[in-house]
Amino acid sequence: MSKTPSAKTANPAAAPVLPPNDPHLAPVNLKLKTEERIELFRTMMRIRRFEERALRAYQAKKIGGFLHLYIGQESVAVGCCSLMGKHDHVITAYRDHGHAIAVGMGMNELMAELYGKATGCSKGKGGSMHYFAPDRNFWGGHGIVGGQVPLGTGLAYALKYRGLKGAAMAFMGDGAVNQGAVHEAYNLAALWDLPVIFVIENNGYSMGTSQERSSAGELPKRAAGYDMAWGQCDGSNVYEVRALMDKFLTRAREESKPAVVEIDTYRYRGHSVADPDNTYRAKAEIEEYRRTKDPIQVVQNMLIADGVLTPEGVEQIDQAARAESDAAAEFAEASPFPTVEDIQKDVYWEADHPAQRASKGRLFFD
Amino acid sequence: MPQITYREAIRHALAEELERDPNVVVMGEEVAQFNGAYKVTEGLLAKFGPKRIVDTPISEAGFIGLGVGASMLGIRPVMELMFWSFYSVAFDQILNNAANVRYMSGGLINCPIVIRGPANGGTNVGATHSHTPENVLANHPGVKVVVPSTPYDAKGLLKSAIRDNDPVMFLENTILYGDKGEVPAEEYLVPLGLADVKRKGTDLSIVTYGRSVIHSLVAAEVLHKEHGISAEVVDLRTIRPLDIDTVLQSVAKTHRVLIVEEQKPFASVGSQLSYMIQREAFDELDAPIHRVTTVDAPAIYSPPIEIEQLPNPNRVLKAALDLLA
Numbered sequence: 273m274s275k276t277p278s279a280k281t282a283n284p285a286a287a288p289v290l291p292p293n294d295p296h297l298a299p300v301n302l303k304l305k306t307e308e309r310i311e312l313f314r315t316m317m318r319i320r321r322f323e324e325r326a327l328r329a330y331q332a333k334k335i336g337g338f339l340h341l342y343i344g345q346e347s348v349a350v351g352c353c354s355l356m357g358k359h360d361h362v363i364t365a366y367r368d369h370g371h372a373i374a375v376g377m378g379m380n381e382l383m384a385e386l387y388g389k390a391t392g393c394s395k396g397k398g399g400s401m402h403y404f405a406p407d408r409n410f411w412g413g414h415g416i417v418g419g420q421v422p423l424g425t426g427l428a429y430a431l432k433y434r435g436l437k438g439a440a441m442a443f444m445g446d447g448a449v450n451q452g453a454v455h456e457a458y459n460l461a462a463l464w465d466l467p468v469i470f471v472i473e474n475n476g477y478s479m480g481t482s483q484e485r486s487s488a489g490e491l492p493k494r495a496a497g498y499d500m501a502w503g504q505c506d507g508s509n510v511y512e513v514r515a516l517m518d519k520f521l522t523r524a525r526e527e528s529k530p531a532v533v534e535i536d537t538y539r540y541r542g543h544s545v546a547d548p549d550n551t552y553r554a555k556a557e558i559e560e561y562r563r564t565k566d567p568i569q570v571v572q573n574m575l576i577a578d579g580v581l582t583p584e585g586v587e588q589i590d591q592a593a594r595a596e597s598d599a600a601a602e603f604a605e606a607s608p609f610p611t612v613e614d615i616q617k618d619v620y621w622e623a624d625h626p627a628q629r630a631s632k633g634r635l636f637f638d
Numbered sequence: 639m640p641q642i643t644y645r646e647a648i649r650h651a652l653a654e655e656l657e658r659d660p661n662v663v664v665m666g667e668e669v670a671q672f673n674g675a676y677k678v679t680e681g682l683l684a685k686f687g688p689k690r691i692v693d694t695p696i697s698e699a700g701f702i703g704l705g706v707g708a709s710m711l712g713i714r715p716v717m718e719l720m721f722w723s724f725y726s727v728a729f730d731q732i733l734n735n736a737a738n739v740r741y742m743s744g745g746l747i748n749c750p751i752v753i754r755g756p757a758n759g760g761t762n763v764g765a766t767h768s769h770t771p772e773n774v775l776a777n778h779p780g781v782k783v784v785v786p787s788t789p790y791d792a793k794g795l796l797k798s799a800i801r802d803n804d805p806v807m808f809l810e811n812t813i814l815y816g817d818k819g820e821v822p823a824e825e826y827l828v829p830l831g832l833a834d835v836k837r838k839g840t841d842l843s844i845v846t847y848g849r850s851v852i853h854s855l856v857a858a859e860v861l862h863k864e865h866g867i868s869a870e871v872v873d874l875r876t877i878r879p880l881d882i883d884t885v886l887q888s889v890a891k892t893h894r895v896l897i898v899e900e901q902k903p904f905a906s907v908g909s910q911l912s913y914m915i916q917r918e919a920f921d922e923l924d925a926p927i928h929r930v931t932t933v934d935a936p937a938i939y940s941p942p943i944e945i946e947q948l949p950n951p952n953r954v955l956k957a958a959l960d961l962l963a
Contacts, residue, residue, distance in 0.1 A: 361711070395744035404743035411710055412743070419730050422700050426707020433663070433689070433713055453730065456700025463695065618745035619779045621803035630798060633831025633879035636779070637910070 289503040289519055289531075298515035300355070306580055310589075312354055312510055313571050313581070316346040318593045319370045320568060322379055325597035326369070326386055330545050334605070335386045337399050342370035344540040347567035348473050349374040351513030352441055355521055356409065359431060359438025363411040363424040365445060366401035367473075367539075375408040379600035389607035396610045397618060417478075418444060418451030421470065425457040428468035432528055439467040439524035441517075447478020449491050458532070462498040467524035469517065470495075472534040473507070479543040480552040495532035507537035508565035538565070639822055645815040647789035648678050648754075651796035652716065654825065656686050659714060662800060665692040665705060666718025666755075675720045676756065676815055698724050702753065703731035709751040709805075710739065716800060722757030722809055723769040736805040737780035752799045754808035757785075758849060758900060759937045759948050761812055768937035770848075770900050773907050775807045776878040782806045782830055783877040787851035789819035791875055794828025802830065811849045831879030835888065839870035842958055843888040845911060846898040847874040850930075850949045854898050857954035867962060877907055882914050889919045896958055897929035898949050906931060928961045930954055
């Protein structure tokens, strides 16, 4: 499975791929129908309203543990996941609500999971950081920084092994790039030509530590050390995200080539809701981003300027997203908790399928 | 019945399962072109080709994680760790990802992965290469843990492990690789979670697994010949699931228990066994449970002293005589 290193002088993999000057002119965006453009906007709005509703529930102590909000980053998950074909797969870290909605998971099962209810997508066993929907090619939702990146590489390995023309997108934050497992995954992906795109969602802060205080060099350029292609774009514009990611996804599907893509974005909230967010960045910085680069506002302005949506149409989409979020909270509220007996279900496949069990002996201990 | 080595038995299990299921992939450091660091996978590359037998870089977190991810999408990777001691650099992938993903997804995702390799002391390779982590692994609900002692068991258990839909940790032993035993030519499986009474007896139950079974059988023979003591040797074969019923049946017969394990004593497999035996067969016990473990320190290098740090026939014999005194 080894390959000959390409010559230094003519190494297309080492050169960055930049988004086109006008992302609207990228074929992948030009072909969007009006309803599809509205749908991208609607999905971003739904993610934001869902999370704002979740935040209120958290503050009302309806939700336990951590709540890592994606507010401000919606264009990244929506842009990337809108490009998914039948054999494309997604895996991400613990800031996973946006990806879950972007792949089509319903708000009810997502909100109920936050509430720890049996009707949640993981039956109340995973929580905020651990959403999964394998039927939608969404493999989590993982809690350890960088730990999901080798798994995403394995999804790509399985695609290649099975001869399927698909790609895996392994999302991570800018804090994950310094984890060893990420570099091991980079090496394996490049060594074996696996169809995986490593997507760094760079929101500038790994928890409370800014990029300049945690990472040497430019993050996507590390790909060059593994002879991998890389790219970078401004994530505030969902069309720019799509234009850049389409190139790499097509290349991965057609040529089975990996890449590293950095998408610059910003989170308005703290690392998690427990983060008071008053020690490492200025409020003015957040306000400046919100005023000039808010991904929902950016698309909204474009859709109105292009005559695709009216302000009233925007308002309708917003109200529908709020109503859907409220209904999800009511669904979650009304749902039952799992039972104590449920604690030991879903641990072993064999324990859950006793008729097909081949092993003997005790699986659980007291 | 043909006599083959423990190493060959594992190789035959791999070959048969590779033949049977096109989704089985063998992956690890030096498994292909080098023919295996301990030659377990010798000849498999020539027979099955580089798509099925895959050399990895020295990158356990990366390739074990890759295997876990591939298993979620229907591949059945059999990953070789050159030494189980190297699991520590892949701990997150094994025990956060493989062990937890089924649970955290509410049962939606399965990880039919096998991670195998040797886990033993006794080869003078010092503390970093002599870990026996079956207790640590078995502490994680979601994984299964197998420690075979004979060629017959190794083959039958590995075939079951590869067909299992849960992640299975398979702990072999470099010192046993060359040991020969009878293995049928025809196909067979040994189910996980079934203990095997390797020697019948009436005075004492020696409960053990892995290479300690071999030491215990030697000691049992000496007990019989020189002391007139009839010791039963129960080989657990699998740590999780655990066949406690076979252990309890033996205890009900002998009323005395000696646990022998190549484990550090604190929170060992024997600790769990002792708890279960006293909890479930308190009235059957005529004496406190004794155990022979690894002497509680990191693995010493010094070759003659390492023999004394680990369970060995003399230590088992002495402990048995103390227990029966």
